Amino acid sequence: MTNQQKIASLRSELNTHNYNYYVLDNATISDYDFDIKLKELEKLESENPEFFDANSPTQRVGGTITKNFNTVTHKNRMYSLSNSYSKEDLLDWEERIQKGLGTTDVEYTCELKFDGASINLTYENGKFVKAVTRGDGFQGDEVTPNIKTIRSIPLIPNGDFLSDFQMRGEIILPIDGFNKMNEERVENGEEEYRNPRNTASGSLKLQDSTEVAKRPLDCLLYQVVTEERKYKTHFESLENARKVGFKVPETITLVKSIDQVFDFITNWDAKRHDLPYETDGVVIKVNNLHQQDELGYTAKAPRWAIAYKFKAEQVSTVLNSISYQVGRTGAITPVANLEPVQLAGTTVKRASLHNADQIAKLDIRVGDTVFVEKGGEIIPKIIAVDLTKRPEDSVPTIYATNCPECNTELVRTEGDAKHYCPNEFGCAPQITGRVQHFISRKAMDIDGLGGETVDLLRKEGLIQNYADLYDLTVEQVIPLERMAEKSAQNMIAGIIKSKEIPFEKVLFALGIRFVGETVAKKLAKHFKSIDNLMSADLETLISVDEIGERIAQSILDFSSNLESIQLINRLKASGVQLEVSAESLENQTNKLQGLIFVVSGVFYQMNRNELKKAIEDNGGKVSSSISKKTNFIVAGDNMGPSKLTKAESLGIEIISEQDFIDKIS
Template sequence: MNQAEAKVRIEELRGQLHTYNHNYYVLSQPSISDYDFDMLLNELIDLEKQFPEFNDQNSPTQRVGSDINLEFNQVEHKYPMLSLGNTYSEEEIRDFETRIKKLIDGDVEYVCEMKYDGTSISLTYEKGKLVQAVTRGDGVKGDDVTANVKTIRSVPLQLSGKGFPDEFEIRGEILMPFEVFNSLNEEREEIGEAAFANPRNAASGTLKMQNSSIVAKRKLDCYLYYLLGKEIPTRNHYSNLQSAKDWGFKVPSNTKLCKNIEEVIAFIKEWDEKRDDLPVPIDGIVIKVNSLDMQEELGFTAKSPRWAISYKYKAERVSTKLEKVTYQVGRTGSITPVANLEAVQLAGTTVKRASLHNADIIQNLDLHENDTVYVEKGGEIIPKIVGVELSERSAEAKRIEYIDNCPECNTALVRKEGEANHYCPNEMGCPPQIKGKIEHFISRRALDLDGLGEETIDLLFQKGLIKDVSGLFRLTKEDIVPLDRMGDKSAERILNSIENSKQVPYERVLYALGIRYVGATVAKKLAKAIPSIDKLATSTLEELIEVDEIGGKIAESIVEYFSNEYHQNLVAQLKEFGLQLEKKIVEDENSSNTLEGLSIVISGSFNKYSRDELKDLIELHGGKNVGSISKKTSFLLGGEKVGPSKLAKLEKLGLEMKSEDEFLKMIGL
């Protein structure tokens, strides 16, 4: 066979195999025997070896994976992958609708989808070809697992049909079907390996394997349920899913468009009875507002979209014996009581411990020694005690009394008014708190120090080489080399990483400090609004509350942190070591102070710019985005379909609405 003939045959085989894959794995309609499929695949493999000039990253031969070990690169999501809020009752679903109706006028359609219990994935396609697959990660960044995802036969490598955008993202869930899971566990037990606890863990672990040929053998599946991009087909979610199905994606057929909340509740009840018949695990139903315009209008909180929510089905419950209660100390000094249980199987896992959260939980359960307790998995993940079988309690059993002193340093515990948890106030002298703060400081979303982990931090602490995070910057090679499993290379790696951390941006350093209630998102908001640690340290409660999404509890915690002399000295030391404690201002030639001092609310849909682009323009020109209309609002930037309630509030307060064109003229565009 010459080169020209080979090219024709290779393209023919690829086309046939793509079609056969789609028919079998997506449509569940096999159109060729397994033997005949394998014969065609082997022919293609041989031809690609003979004629490597025709290699294609999206050839069906990529489905078999590679024996080359992979290292997963971190990739930033173009659109953050946020989590959903959970509900557990019909009343909470109705509350969800009530919140929507307060912000949106008119009828609202909903889309109901299975809440698959796997691992989230985001797939990017360009010109109809799969170019990247990224895990959820922390929602901002995830692992590039493209090579492994290419082995999943329900994921199209090349789209079919027509009308797909040049570039778009589609999100979904990677799952291990029950049949595959059970078979895999049988194989593992036969060769003396531990069985996987549940299909979710098996799917997640498989996706992160560094040998894609093994991933290919695990027969993972992928269901897609969310389309993202600038040129997606329609302005409603359900129609976009139908388009995705036409392009070759495995979009669940049981997804339903509901005209009202009553149909949503009926759907939830229907699948509560039928969910055990599904071939893959689910733990609830996801409800989304269908209209993308309404989704934009509703927007997001710091953690989740306001236009979607999940309903969780009631968890499995088992009974077991309470052996004892122990107490853990967190990095903020929070004390968490833990129930140590007689081992029991629950929802596919062996449970030996369950969190009791706080003293009130222990008191409300009226726990006694050796009680028979009922255990559930909260959200199908975290075991929790939900009740006690009083008929089995011994008359001599003693009540479990919450401790008065820290189990680690014996300091008397405190409990602030209005808070559920007890705290150990000895933050500068309680070992778990000190080590916890250092571990947080070096974590990936904070300073991301390479070569340091919990064990090394523990060693450094035990040897007296570090007493707080500032001690990291005083370490020398001579300090590190003598430690267990350390050497010259390990020491150099750690010291280089510590030196490089001095370039980590201010918002991550602020998060690394571990101020109570200041997570990564809050740290970004603070850094943007108050761009230096010195200004933040002297900010008043009132000034902090003015910052977007900073409430009273967070503001009080920040003021309390910087009023502590120990923290003041720590920040001063970090400043001396050269950490970034001031936000670098990136000059933009298009920026201005035109909108300085103005607070602007955005509402409606726009023609020239997206809402996010308009928010960026407001900030670029010195203005401030605010979420709701108040007396402090300067004006409403209104597009099409601004809700009557917003217009009424605008009129009541005597405020102005500007159109997109008027706004653009203000900033010289």
Template sequence: MAALEDETDNPYVSDPPTEFAPVEELSEAEASEQAAQLREAVRYHDHRYYVENDPVVGDRTYDALFSRLQTLESVFDLDTEGSPTQRVGGEPLDELGEVEHVAPMQSIDQGGEAEDARAFDERVRRRLADADYDGDVAYFCEPKFDGLSIEVVYEDGEYQRAATRGDGEVGEDVTENVRTVASVPQRLRGDYPDFLAVRGEVYMPREAFTQYNRERVEAGRDPFANPRNAAAGTLRQLDPSVTAKRPLSVFFFGVLDASVEFESHSALHERFPEWGLRVCDRTAVVDDIEAAIDYRDEQLDARDDLDYEIDGVVLKVDDIEACDLLGTTSRAPRWAFAYKFPARKEETTVRDVVVQVGRTGRLTPVALMDPVEVGGVTVTRASLHNPSLIEELGVDVGDRVRIKRAGDVIPDVVEVVEKSGEGHFEFPETCPVCDSAVERDGPMAFCTGGLSCPAQRERAIEHYASRDALDIEGLGEKAVEHLLDAGLVDDAADLYDLSVDELAELEGWGETSAQNLVDELDDARDPPLANFVVALGIPHVGDVTARNLAAEFGTFEAILEAGEDGDREAFEAVPDVGPEVAESIVEFFESEGNRAVLDRLLDHVDPQAAEATGGDALEGLTFVFTGSLSGLTRGDAQDVVERNGGSATSSVSGNTDFLVVGENAGQRKREDAEANDVELLDGREGFEAKLGEYGVDVE
């Protein structure tokens, strides 16, 4: 699509009208033509506002054009695919799927001292000299944004999908949510490549973040700790219309894959705006590392004046040929370095110390302080982490303290600069919520109330119903809040006594949603043993440990008996269970409060004995999966392999025997498979056929 200019014939570009003829006076053809002009004009104004930072119309004029386009599309039932109006958000999703990136989204080596940057420069020059590179070494310098990294893919100039970074290989599918971010173009401009996968950083502007947090507090909700957390939570919403209402923006800064090549990072940075991709204007190309260090110091001085959070700068070897010669390690490119800023430090006065109780019973002391500005954010509370830190710092109410944002994120109290009296805050010996005894575990403290502690119950119930536990659909955070507020449940055991009639009476519920939840609970009465163990929320016992416990003990009765007997040695005999985890398991089952809830749970739930292994038919064989398999999750496919003696790994190597290629598979693993002469299996059908050769049934 050619870029629009002011002198075009489109009437909605320069000094556009905001008064329109009634829609009933338009023919379908006239409405279609006007809508097409409005779409192009809105895209143009988006580009001028978000990319060029030079809008040519006011907000009210833009809103009038946008509203008219929405009206035309609605009244005349026009095709809205690719329309700017789709930013308002689509239908809620059941869950965020997974997407394999077209290329790895790697991390960057980092350091916070000038000598770290100089050492990076020495490594670069030494490796390039060894590779007979005879060009000059210049660095492209850009701010290191403190947001959420995403991959965005365009094909033939059209927006296709977006994903979070995830583990670098696979991320969460946030296509519909990113579609609502106004600074992400739905269609590229100018002479764009046929295929383009770009990397960007989604963030929440500071001013918008401050207003958003104010609204949360006024609504009685906890504020987000920082703009990054707010952006991450917003982007992972299951309802895109929620994302659309929150103030997100994006900077693009890298190419993961493209059908064109670039000579330098600076050339890429110049090309992005031509395609409609927004970039940061605080970049520079410098000739040596000392100039790069000066650039970093300049950004450090300017950081508090920016409308977005940065926690350092990124230095990249500018020449792409040099970057190719330098290559990458398994986790990071050798041609890039993150030169971090020091954490901010400020002073304020502690007015109170409150002790919060988490889902696992861990007690976390929090200092409530006089408000202090830290990096554009007003901080009124900071973590004291645990009683040992309080004793070490000697902090008490009334003390003047220094705080910092650890990792430039969570405020911590790091030093007492002026004492108000003698001693330090005395940590409570009983839980401030349920009055159960507090036990110390090294530097930390825990409430022994367990499943019976009201402070833990909401998160305990949410955890019980979570995907890794019993996977009870319909029992999310809001649903659990409703049940607790209505007095229908006190703990997980009460869930099984819920009726359709009493659920249907709750605000926002209906008979259908009530029946669905009751059905889900009925389906969760015979859970797999490992899932049930996860659901109990035993401290330090996650998915892997629960699987190992299930495999070792076989039945819940055996696990319970060992717990009641305090048989720590039996638990320590389980793979990956050490003395600390064994002690945590025993303490959980020895708690009277936990046992009371557990006994009532077992009146409703019958954890199934662990499945025996399927033998060793696949022993010595290694499988890797990419893409999605029809009707079969990747986790289930990996379980089949492992139950029958095989190995399921995440990356292709010379030791891989089979690569199972499902739908929407990434290209990299296929290329690695070809390079290592690994046999490709076509989706679920190919996977099942191969297992059949070894006498293994997927079901």
């Protein structure tokens, strides 16, 4: 046997042993024998470097040092899930599903929602090439060396599966492994880790992958993303993923009705505490992949999936005081400062009180014993007061009348739940918050500049707004605390590079109240430049699709504010992109202006997302459901019969994929 054959044989054997132990939980070799074979392989690879393979079992032991984790854009966005907390919520969701599909013939999968850190694994030509954290859903941090140390993740699937695909899953820390880690830390005189979820998430960003390899991390997979049309259902794709070595939880269940979904939830709500992992709910998905495509996505979440959250853990503690936080838009959030208490694996010291109405509704007072839970097991909140324990000298809470930071009198407009500090250009948290929003990933994405540095720049008098960033020099920022020359150069380079960020993201970065990511895209597409937007009147603004009077008035307020106008002029002078680029306009026309399309079926020349983009690039609008307002249905193979019937009853023209391509050519 040649050295190349020996290496290939050992790699195959060790991969099989890894799979048996870490996925099937069925060891077929002793640890000692495994280590002997691994050392033999390491020796052969060292002597024959021409046969190096990044996916060899020897590459799982760590050793790579990563000082900076590269930011990587996801090929397919990692959406959040809509949450539900009652069976009524799920019935409403099912009704929307059936209405959107035009049929009651829908299967679902039920999966436990494991509490860890989301990860996206990319495979090309059947081999693992890259691992990226969820990040903000659009882009995350590449953590490939650290993920390679997790033995339950196959680097090369063992069998016929797919060629180019992504596996999405949750990096988790089993409870037993977490407890052992804490036992070791106590023995070494170190502080214990707080909970498995945060520890798993933090492990992914350790600079030394050798340290990651020492942690008993695991990876549970829940979704296959691919353009290959090999599998027709979500369940089928996961079943086949399991067969080739991916650790897909055995608890995933295929059900035929929402009643069976309720049975799954009831069963696991009782049994979840017996699991070796932490779980906080159930994810329900439409099983048929074609139906998933039909339903599509909202701006934040897939329509074809929903998370049911188990009832949150509750504890009682004493409310010591109430303080007030100022957000970047000037919104005031009251915060409860609590006697520290353990809740869902973390020590809770603070909880949100939301607004003045919530305080009044619950009659929350300092000194009260209050019941606290984590909303969706994430953000602590006060849900009730134990009136039996209220002190005799208790007095009602009087809500703040002035800003806690700049002492400006607070305002509250009719219909608004929150109070606001109107001193937007002179209130420190608002100044810092607006700049932090401006530099964030979804906005200007400025590398080398973080929130703490922004606050430091403001305190040192170097910036008072985001336009000031473009006047900064390396010489000005080097003297800052913890700022080396290289860091200063990186910061200024990041600021300069941000001048290439497209207009729609700049518009979001400006922080105009109510203008979020999706609204910014619509406004940028419609008005094409900041000048056109700021010169538009109320009637013009509300004529834009999905722009209501509240958003329009906020834009008018921004456009008429002298300081806002001065900021925009400074950004223009700095070279920031405040209009849609010529390249972006090249492929855009008004051929479909005013027309509403529904896309339904399976397509071959363009995929569904390309079709939708082509409609929007040519001035049309894509709707997810058929109505009297629909002008055309672009129909591919397997269009739902109920949709076809509805289209015909409304007299809507049905065109083929080729008809559509001809229409925009």
